[in-house]
Amino acid sequence: MRGLLSIARWSFPDIKKFHKGIIVAGCSDENAQRIAHSCSQWLPHVNWAMVKRREPVIASFTGETIFTFHETTIARQFALLRLLRKEKADIVVLTWTNEASFGSLHIAGLFFNARSFIVFNENIDAFFLVVKNHRIIRHHLRWRFAGKILRKGKRILLEALSWMFLYPFGVLSTLAGTLYLVIRKRMRRV
Amino acid sequence: MRSCSIIILNWNGKDLLAQGLPSVLAAVEFAGGECEIIVADNGSNDGSVEFIRRQVPSVRLIALDKNYGFGEGNNRAVAEAKGEIIVLLNNDMVVEKGFLHPLLRAFDAEDNLFAAGCQIFFRDQSKRREETGKTFAYWDKGTLRFLHQEITDLDYERKYIPITWASGGAAAFDRKKFLALGGFRSLYSPAYYEDTDLSYRAAKRGWKILLAVESTVYHEHRASANKRFTPPELQALIRRNQFLFLWSNISSNTMLLEHALAFFPRLIKYGMRKGGGVEWKAFLTALPNFFLARSFNRHERSSSALRDEELLKGFEWKRVFLQRQQRLHILFVCPYIPCLGVHGGGNRMFYLIKGLAANHVITVLSYVETEAEKQLARQLQEFCKSVILVVRGQSLQEPDWFHNQPHRPVKEFANPEMKTILDAEVGSGKYDLVQFEYLEMGYLARTVKHYNIPMLLTNHEVQHAALSRHLEQNTFSYLERVELRYEWMKMLRFELRIASLFDAVVTFTDEDAKALNGYNPQLPVHVHNLGVDVHFFSSYDGTVKEPHSLVFVGYYRHYPNEDAMVYFCKEILPRIQEKMPDVKVYIVGAEPTQSVRGLHNGTSIIVTGKVEDIRPFIAQATVYIAPLRLGAGMRGKILEAWAMKKPVVATPVAVAGLQVYDGNNILIADTPNDFASQVLKLLGDQQLCERLGEGGLRTAQSRYDWQMLVRQHQEIYKEMFRRKNI
Numbered sequence: 001m002r003g004l005l006s007i008a009r010w011s012f013p014d015i016k017k018f019h020k021g022i023i024v025a026g027c028s029d030e031n032a033q034r035i036a037h038s039c040s041q042w043l044p045h046v047n048w049a050m051v052k053r054r055e056p057v058i059a060s061f062t063g064e065t066i067f068t069f070h071e072t073t074i075a076r077q078f079a080l081l082r083l084l085r086k087e088k089a090d091i092v093v094l095t096w097t098n099e100a101s102f103g104s105l106h107i108a109g110l111f112f113n114a115r116s117f118i119v120f121n122e123n124i125d126a127f128f129l130v131v132k133n134h135r136i137i138r139h140h141l142r143w144r145f146a147g148k149i150l151r152k153g154k155r156i157l158l159e160a161l162s163w164m165f166l167y168p169f170g171v172l173s174t175l176a177g178t179l180y181l182v183i184r185k186r187m188r189r190v
Numbered sequence: 191m192r193s194c195s196i197i198i199l200n201w202n203g204k205d206l207l208a209q210g211l212p213s214v215l216a217a218v219e220f221a222g223g224e225c226e227i228i229v230a231d232n233g234s235n236d237g238s239v240e241f242i243r244r245q246v247p248s249v250r251l252i253a254l255d256k257n258y259g260f261g262e263g264n265n266r267a268v269a270e271a272k273g274e275i276i277v278l279l280n281n282d283m284v285v286e287k288g289f290l291h292p293l294l295r296a297f298d299a300e301d302n303l304f305a306a307g308c309q310i311f312f313r314d315q316s317k318r319r320e321e322t323g324k325t326f327a328y329w330d331k332g333t334l335r336f337l338h339q340e341i342t343d344l345d346y347e348r349k350y351i352p353i354t355w356a357s358g359g360a361a362a363f364d365r366k367k368f369l370a371l372g373g374f375r376s377l378y379s380p381a382y383y384e385d386t387d388l389s390y391r392a393a394k395r396g397w398k399i400l401l402a403v404e405s406t407v408y409h410e411h412r413a414s415a416n417k418r419f420t421p422p423e424l425q426a427l428i429r430r431n432q433f434l435f436l437w438s439n440i441s442s443n444t445m446l447l448e449h450a451l452a453f454f455p456r457l458i459k460y461g462m463r464k465g466g467g468v469e470w471k472a473f474l475t476a477l478p479n480f481f482l483a484r485s486f487n488r489h490e491r492s493s494s495a496l497r498d499e500e501l502l503k504g505f506e507w508k509r510v511f512l513q514r515q516q517r518l519h520i521l522f523v524c525p526y527i528p529c530l531g532v533h534g535g536g537n538r539m540f541y542l543i544k545g546l547a548a549n550h551v552i553t554v555l556s557y558v559e560t561e562a563e564k565q566l567a568r569q570l571q572e573f574c575k576s577v578i579l580v581v582r583g584q585s586l587q588e589p590d591w592f593h594n595q596p597h598r599p600v601k602e603f604a605n606p607e608m609k610t611i612l613d614a615e616v617g618s619g620k621y622d623l624v625q626f627e628y629l630e631m632g633y634l635a636r637t638v639k640h641y642n643i644p645m646l647l648t649n650h651e652v653q654h655a656a657l658s659r660h661l662e663q664n665t666f667s668y669l670e671r672v673e674l675r676y677e678w679m680k681m682l683r684f685e686l687r688i689a690s691l692f693d694a695v696v697t698f699t700d701e702d703a704k705a706l707n708g709y710n711p712q713l714p715v716h717v718h719n720l721g722v723d724v725h726f727f728s729s730y731d732g733t734v735k736e737p738h739s740l741v742f743v744g745y746y747r748h749y750p751n752e753d754a755m756v757y758f759c760k761e762i763l764p765r766i767q768e769k770m771p772d773v774k775v776y777i778v779g780a781e782p783t784q785s786v787r788g789l790h791n792g793t794s795i796i797v798t799g800k801v802e803d804i805r806p807f808i809a810q811a812t813v814y815i816a817p818l819r820l821g822a823g824m825r826g827k828i829l830e831a832w833a834m835k836k837p838v839v840a841t842p843v844a845v846a847g848l849q850v851y852d853g854n855n856i857l858i859a860d861t862p863n864d865f866a867s868q869v870l871k872l873l874g875d876q877q878l879c880e881r882l883g884e885g886g887l888r889t890a891q892s893r894y895d896w897q898m899l900v901r902q903h904q905e906i907y908k909e910m911f912r913r914k915n916i
Contacts, residue, residue, distance in 0.1 A: 073677070075669035162591040170592030171676075178679040181686065181709050188711070 002088070002113050009130045013116040018090040021046040022066075022112060026053070026105025027097040027122075035095055035120045036063075042126075046091065051084065053105060085113045094129070096144065097122040191294050193224035194362070195273035199263045201232040203281040204241050206410065211246055213284045221290040226250055230267035232257040261374030261384040264358065268368055276368065280359035282410035284313060292402035293362040296350055304397035305356035305363045305389060308405040309341060321409065323401050326619055327354040327386070329445060329502040330640060332452025334436055336386065339619035341403060344519045344551060350400045354393070354501075358385030360407045367397060377438060377479060377486065383431035390439050396495040422468055429472030437476075438483035441491055442498040517550055518622040518907065519575075521615060523631045524556040525603055527579070529566040531802070532780055533745030534826035535650050538720055539627055540569065545900030547573040553621070555612060557582040557603070578615070580608045596653075596681045603630040609637045616641050623907065629653055632688045639691055644910050647692040648718075654682040655705040656750075656821050659843070663819050682709070689713050694910040696903075699847025714913060716906050719847065720826045721896040727833035728887065730805040734812050738873055741776040741811035741836075743804050743827050746783050750821030754844075758817040758865075759789045765866035767794065770873060775815075778807045808834050812879065813872045816840035817865060828856070829894050832886030837879045839868045849893050855885030 001009060023039060025032035032052070039048060048063040066084065092114035096106060098121075110117065117129035119140070127136045196214060200207060207229070218225045227249045229242050233256040242251045252267055268276050275297055279285070289308060296306040310323045324339045336354075345351050356363070358374065371391050374384035389399050419427060440446055460469045522528070528539030543552055555578045558564055567577045582605055616624060616638040623644040626632045632647040639645075657678045666674065686709055689695045696718045697703045703715045742758070744751030755777050766773050773794065777786060780800035790797035801807060808814060814831035818841055828848060831838045832855065839857045840850075852858045857872065859865035872879055 073666075073670045073673040075667065075673050079667070158591075159589075162589075163593065166591050167593045170594035173592065174594045174676070174679050174683065177683045181682065185709050 021091040022089045023050045023093040024109035027095040089114045191223040193273040194275040195271035196227045196277040197267045200281040202234045202236040204238045206282045220287045232263045259380040265373035277362045284408040286406040289405045292405040304392040306402045307356035308360040308407045313408045325353045332448040342620045353401045355386040355389035394494040426471045430476040433476035438486040519551045521621045521624045522554045524627045541896045646694045648696045652702040652705045721899040722829035724833045735810040739774040739811045744779045754818045761862040814838045816844035818844040832890040835883035837882035
């Protein structure tokens with residue numbers, strides 16, 4: 001089973017069969033360094049690649065580095081996501097640390113075509129994302145969102161509503177505003 | 191020196207008078223001249239009157255029959271005073287011996303002066319200094335804010351600074367003007383805001399109000415008021431009088447409409463909080479006097495020379511003083527720490543700040559990306575008054591509900607901590623102007639726009655122009671093209687909107703200036719060149735140590751630099767290597783990206799990464815290359831090469847804004863073939879290299895030396911002040 005379906009597995013995957021791994025570094029460089037080090041220690045037989053948001057390079061990480069979200073356009077990000085899905089990694093490492101604003105990288109990794117997912121937190125504790133670990137996953141999420149779930153949930157809901165209802169007005173206003181500026185410039189030239 | 195009357199209003203303050211009066215007597219004796227001391231007693235029953243008569247008979251006593259309150263009590267005393275200048279003191283003030291001279295001197299030195307206030311300290315030095323005497327009121331979304339600002343070293347240097355109101359408990363007033371205004375209004379009885387009201391009415395007539403920084407008094411703070419009112423009652427009284435002040439003084443219809451629209455939501459919002467009953471009580475007790483307050487306003491309109499907008503929208507009142515000041519207190523707001531050796535923008539900011547610091551007082555407020563970067567501030571601390579650093583972090587801070595703002599400025603640089611610090615710094619009144627570096631920081635100007643302080647934006651690179659070029663130069667899929675075009679629209683509107691907030695916008699090239707003025711000719715855009723420290727670069731030994739070597743220096747997180755190197759190594763270098771296989775390229779600079787690092791092969795292409803000093807690398811090479819295709823703004827890298835007498839081959843984009851003469855101080859090439867042939871020409875012609883190097887150095891010395899550029903920058907400040915009628 002690959003991708004999100006692999007989460008539905010009850011048992012732990014056989015890590016001896018892993019050859020290819022991707023670390024989705026949705027965290028600070030310091031944490032990415034620690035997690036990458038831990039991964040290479042724990043699974044030395046795996047060829048690791050890293051997806052990062054931006055520079056700089058993790059000095060100790062010798063695998064390939066892919067800057068997915070360094071791209072400026074969403075179209076290119078999706079194009080790279082499609083390419084990364086073709087990689088068919090055996091394991092994808094998700095970094096759910098306590099750093100805000102890497103939201104898209106926190107979940108982007110879930111869309112890779114991996115056989116299994118493993119989550120690291122800022123204490124470099126790790127667990128497989130499988131049904132068997134449902135207690136650990138629940139505990140982690142509860143700890144992660146302690147006291148914040150209402151606030152974050154409200155924010156996410158507002159963002160979703162704004163995309164549905166306000167974004168079209170934003171587009172119209174941008175188009176109209178630009179048209180006005182361009183026409184005014186042309187008329188001035190005339 | 192003019193004659194003066196010191197009036198101390200008293201109500202049941204025998205002990206306070208016993209402490210304060212001796213200091214007043216000593217001050218009058220020290221000052222000499224014609225000065226009477228009057229104690230106006232507001233119907234005390236604690237033996238104050240007998241105390242004055244027996245203990246200090248030299249003091250003139252006006253014993254009123256009852257407590258008329260602060261306003262009326264003082265009005266009656268002023269009516270009976272003999273001096274041209276009246277100094278009003280609270281009974282809980284202890285004054286310094288020399289407090290009188292600075293006040294009276296102000297009236298001799300300034301035309302049309304209505305009042306001169308004293309600098310106020312608390313007697314208990316351990317208390318936080320809530321009052322300073324440096325008062326400031328401003329209009330903020332339908333209401334008025336009143337505050338006391340910090341006194342700075344520059345204020346002591348200037349001695350007299352404009353303020354919004356002179357405190358009725360520690361200030362000198364021109365008696366004639368005081369009486370012409372009708373004195374304090376009984377509307378505010380029993381106390382608070384009569385002095386603010388009086389000063390505001392005076393200011394509207396065009397009379398000045400100053401703080402005499404050297405005149406010092408010590409205040410017990412609400413010593414009498416606390417005897418009569420409980421804290422919640424005091425709060426309600428103050429808030430009530432703020433309403434009455436607004437209703438009786440604001441004539442502007444726009445401001446009144448804004449007040450009306452904001453009023454009830456604010457009342458409900460504050461009223462629902464804990465202790466919010468005070469807000470409602472204040473409003474309900476002020477309401478019966480609404481029509482009386484408006485009638486006062488109608489009365490004053492005929493004598494008003496200035497509008498409310500001019501008086502209350504920020505630092506407009508400073509205008510009288512700034513035109514005389516040679517030494518300015520400037521706040522620089524930067525997205526990256528201004529320091530040498532990281533990137534061209536940082537170098538430019540550093541040299542400009544260093545040059546300005548010779549004549550002005552500079553404070554730098556800057557983002558840093560990590561805690562470790564804070565050590566770079568040491569370079570600045572040698573000549574800046576202070577450096578305030580905020581770790582930017584990676585957070586997406588600002589919501590964009592309509593999703594029509596460009597990503598980078600709004601999401602990555604709008605940190606709430608930075609906004610709070612910026613608001614506090616500008617609101618403190620310490621600065622004469624604020625300079626924002628880069629468009630990303632220009633966005634933060636919205637936070638402090640209401641202070642109306644002179645603001646300048648340095649737009650290092652006009653981003654919509656850079657985006658437009660990016661679209662033209664590169665191939666994209668259809669979806670990407672649509673998305674980038676939409677991003678360009680967002681950026682264009684954003685950039686023009688932000689630029690319109692400023693009193694001056696500086697760009698580095700005429701092209702960038704045209705890119706802005708083309709859409710809005712009213713924008714006050716100034717073209718100001720980048721500079722180079724010619725002495726620093728030219729003093730290095732420029733002997734070529736590696737023949738047939740090329741060098742490029744850049745900061746590779748800036749995409750045009752990354753693109754330049756990838757383009758050069760893929761398109762141009764193979765053409766050079768056909769004729770000259772042993773040519774070597776040094777790619778020098780901080781944070782080489784993955785694609786740049788991928789170019790390194792150890793033989794013909796060397797990627798060095800960040801180096802401590804770029805001069806050895808520029809010096810050892812034969813030719814400096816600048817094959818830029820993207821971006822906007824001026825390139826400091828070419829100036830550095832010129833300062834080191836290196837011949838330069840560059841694309842037209844790379845030389846934008848520079849004084850270039852093709853064949854004289856530079857070789858320009860547009861296509862890969864042209865570029866390769868120009869480089870080969872230089873590698874094979876030592877004389878041509880020397881001639882171009884000399885030409886480049888002459889150009890750098892005559893047009894781009896920092897000393898000259900700093901002087902030009904100060905002219906921009908003068909032009910800015912002229913535009914603001916300062």
